[in-house]
Amino acid sequence: MSKSVLSIQSHVAHGYVGGKAAIFPLQTQGWDVDNINTVEFSNHTGYGSFKGSAIDAKNELQPILDQLLHKLELSYEAIITGYIPNSELIALISDYVRQFKQKNKSTLYLLDPVMGDNNYLYVDESCVEQYKKILQLDIVDIITPNQFELELIVGYKITNGATLQKAIHTLHSQYNIKYVVITSLGAEAVSHQDSSTESEKIYCAISVQSSPQIQLFRIPVIKSYFTGVGDLFSALLLDKLYTNLQLSEDNSHALSRSVSQVLTIMSKTLKLTHSLALQEYNKFAGKSSSSLVGKINDGDTMKFFELRIIQARKFYDYMDDGEFQPTLLDSEHI
Amino acid sequence: MSKSVLAVSSHVSHGYVGNRAMVFPLQYNGWDVDAINTTNYSNHPGYGSFAGKPTSSELVTDLFKGLKGIVDFNDTYDMVITGYTPNEEVLDIIYQQLLAVLNSDISRKKPQWIVDPVLGDNGRLYVSEKVIPIYKKILSSGFVTLITPNQFEFEILTETKITDWTSVRQAFRRAHELYKITNIVISSVLVDGQMFGVGYSAKAEEQHQIFSFPISQIHCHFNGCGDLFTALVANQFHENKYTLSPKVLGDVLVKLNLILERTYNEEIETKGVESVSEVKSLRIISSRDILLADHSEDIIDRVSYLK
Numbered sequence: 001m002s003k004s005v006l007s008i009q010s011h012v013a014h015g016y017v018g019g020k021a022a023i024f025p026l027q028t029q030g031w032d033v034d035n036i037n038t039v040e041f042s043n044h045t046g047y048g049s050f051k052g053s054a055i056d057a058k059n060e061l062q063p064i065l066d067q068l069l070h071k072l073e074l075s076y077e078a079i080i081t082g083y084i085p086n087s088e089l090i091a092l093i094s095d096y097v098r099q100f101k102q103k104n105k106s107t108l109y110l111l112d113p114v115m116g117d118n119n120y121l122y123v124d125e126s127c128v129e130q131y132k133k134i135l136q137l138d139i140v141d142i143i144t145p146n147q148f149e150l151e152l153i154v155g156y157k158i159t160n161g162a163t164l165q166k167a168i169h170t171l172h173s174q175y176n177i178k179y180v181v182i183t184s185l186g187a188e189a190v191s192h193q194d195s196s197t198e199s200e201k202i203y204c205a206i207s208v209q210s211s212p213q214i215q216l217f218r219i220p221v222i223k224s225y226f227t228g229v230g231d232l233f234s235a236l237l238l239d240k241l242y243t244n245l246q247l248s249e250d251n252s253h254a255l256s257r258s259v260s261q262v263l264t265i266m267s268k269t270l271k272l273t274h275s276l277a278l279q280e281y282n283k284f285a286g287k288s289s290s291s292l293v294g295k296i297n298d299g300d301t302m303k304f305f306e307l308r309i310i311q312a313r314k315f316y317d318y319m320d321d322g323e324f325q326p327t328l329l330d331s332e333h334i
Numbered sequence: 335m336s337k338s339v340l341a342v343s344s345h346v347s348h349g350y351v352g353n354r355a356m357v358f359p360l361q362y363n364g365w366d367v368d369a370i371n372t373t374n375y376s377n378h379p380g381y382g383s384f385a386g387k388p389t390s391s392e393l394v395t396d397l398f399k400g401l402k403g404i405v406d407f408n409d410t411y412d413m414v415i416t417g418y419t420p421n422e423e424v425l426d427i428i429y430q431q432l433l434a435v436l437n438s439d440i441s442r443k444k445p446q447w448i449v450d451p452v453l454g455d456n457g458r459l460y461v462s463e464k465v466i467p468i469y470k471k472i473l474s475s476g477f478v479t480l481i482t483p484n485q486f487e488f489e490i491l492t493e494t495k496i497t498d499w500t501s502v503r504q505a506f507r508r509a510h511e512l513y514k515i516t517n518i519v520i521s522s523v524l525v526d527g528q529m530f531g532v533g534y535s536a537k538a539e540e541q542h543q544i545f546s547f548p549i550s551q552i553h554c555h556f557n558g559c560g561d562l563f564t565a566l567v568a569n570q571f572h573e574n575k576y577t578l579s580p581k582v583l584g585d586v587l588v589k590l591n592l593i594l595e596r597t598y599n600e601e602i603e604t605k606g607v608e609s610v611s612e613v614k615s616l617r618i619i620s621s622r623d624i625l626l627a628d629h630s631e632d633i634i635d636r637v638s639y640l641k
Contacts, residue, residue, distance in 0.1 A: 002600075002617075002619070002620055011345075011369075011371070013340075013368050013369055013370050013397055013400070013401055014368045014401055014404060014405060024358070024361050027358055027362075027619055027622075028362070028622070030619060030620065030622075031619065032619050033619075034347050034348045035347055036347050037345070037371070037374065040371060040374070040389070040393060040397065041397075041400070042396070042397050042398075042399070042400025042401045042403070042404070043400060043401070043404050047403075047404050049400070049403045049404065050400050050403075050404075051396040051397060051399050051400030051403070052393065052396060052397055052400060053393055053396070055374070059387075060374065060386060060387055063376070063385035063386065064347060064374075064375075064376040064385045064386050066385065067376035067377065067383065067384060067385035067386075068347060068348060068376055068377075071381075071383050071385075072348060072376070072377060072381065074348065276336075302404075303404065303405065310336075310361050310364060310365065310366050311336065311364070313362070313364075
């Protein structure tokens with residue numbers, strides 16, 4: 001049975017971020033992916049130089065969305081949105097997602113509120129307010145912010161388990177979001193202390209609206225710089241959650257199983273990326289090094305750090321239990 | 335070993351034509367595909383209406399410039415495939431940009447340039463005729479190693495009307511005189527009421543062969559069929575060390591036919607009808623298993639050589 005998804009995110013001619021990181025993995029799992037490119041760039045901005053432009057809201061994007069929704073009368077099993085460069089486009093896209101969902105109530109909408117990472121905002125500040133407005137439309141089923149993006153949405157820092165729980169509770173209760181996945185959290189965010197003693201550890205926190213308990217996955221840290229990781233994560237999560245929700249009545253179990261599967265695939269993909277990058281870098285640099293740390297804004301080394309989305313194809317259909325066991329966010333600590 | 339291709343063709347949000355029909359089949363066969371989109375449309379015009387815009391000349395130029403800033407075309411790309419362009423200006427930019435960057439030294443590594451000269455079909459142009467002289471210029475550049483026109487396009491480019499095998503041979507001779515292109519595939523040629531897939535390969539100047547396979551025709555129009563065909567040919571062309579052969583063409587024709595059959599069957603099933611005369615969207619995703627198998631053995635004994 002064919003299934004279709006509308007993907008709205010960036011396009012780069014070279015490399016794997018945005019749609020280039022999300023679309024192929026979804027297609028390999030049988031999704032017909034309709035895609036709208038929010039930008040057309042030569043490459044991602046981490047290279048230090050790039051060319052291209054964003055889509056025009058009124059003259060280009062709106063007519064395309066109108067055509068898909070009203071003329072072709074398309075309906076999707078799922079919608080996924082990622083990097084959107086400005087608030088005008090965010091407002092327009094959210095209005096059309098609302099209309100698509102009105103037409104087909106079972107459409108699963110995954111919002112990745114791409115705004116920044118590690119306390120660095122890489123969209124205009126007006127985007128933050130616009131994303132908060134989307135949340136009030138009651139259309140988001142799955143949200144996948146990182147810690148910084150979560151902090152921007154709720155308006156305060158996540159400094160410990162208590163603030164994390166409060167923030168996730170806000171997403172469930174105030175915005176009616178069924179599935180919350182915080183894709184990366186520092187160790188302090190899951191501890192009872194405010195100080196960071198375990199800076200080498202990163203966590204992924206998940207929660208479903210119908211069950212109050214937050215589950216944590218510890219993620220291995222690979223010490224090099226890859227872009228597009230979040231985009232691949234969201235695409236894989238959408239595929240696995242959609243599939244697992246059809247297999248299980250238990251939403252909480254479906255989400256936790258999906259995230260464990262996604263983390264397993266991500267881990268395999270990153271390991272492959274790292275080993276191929278190292279091979280090619282050594283060939284390029286004419287030496288044999290066993291460590292590799294990417295430098296942002298360095299065009300010469302950045303090209304070795306592209307995710308190996310194509311070569312990782314064999315990993316995407318993984319449907320076993322996953323290699324990651326969740327633990328409960330310790331309530332004693334809160 | 336990784337393999338990399340630059341694909342320059344149209345983008346549509348819905349349906350499978352242009353880059354949307356080429357990129358996934360190539361990726362599924364292990365290609366890293368860099369894609370420059372010459373249009374940003376909601377869907378192809380065959381639906382009766384569409385929205386969006388052709389990519390501006392400025393943006394196409396910018397995307398090439400941006401790419402040149404980060405990759406060495408000659409080192410990075412094994413192949414460059416150019417397909418649909420919305421107008422002569424954009425086609426000329428693509429030509430100029432590629433010409434400026436490809437190694438002119440024949441002994442040095444450079445990508446195979448594969449051109450699908452998209453002009454029209456069944457006696458009807460669907461681009462401006464101003465595009466024709468630019469395609470002639472591109473084909474004469476010495477950089478193009480394979481072209482994949484349909485019969486109508488090949489007739490225009492060789493100024494030879496094809497009606498029988500004599501005129502087929504004549505058209506290839508003309509193509510050689512005009513462009514010196516070493517590999518040519520014509521996706522479908524109608525001779526005496528029968529469709530054929532025809533290939534031409536010239537390993538050396540005067541040493542060429544022409545071969546053909548009869549095609550079991552499905553009486554239905556499939557949008558995007560030519561773009562998918564070009565992607566499949568490009569992949570097999572690479573597999574066969576950049577030489578067109580009956581095995582290459584045979585494999586592609588079998589794959590294409592299987593995908594069209596599956597598309598057709600899904601279409602009538604979805605619509606609940608007994609037959610259709612047009613399918614607007616190829617079922618490329620649900621046909622992905624077909625993309626990987628080697629099918630040349632199924633057809634190779636049906637090859638004919640044209641003396």
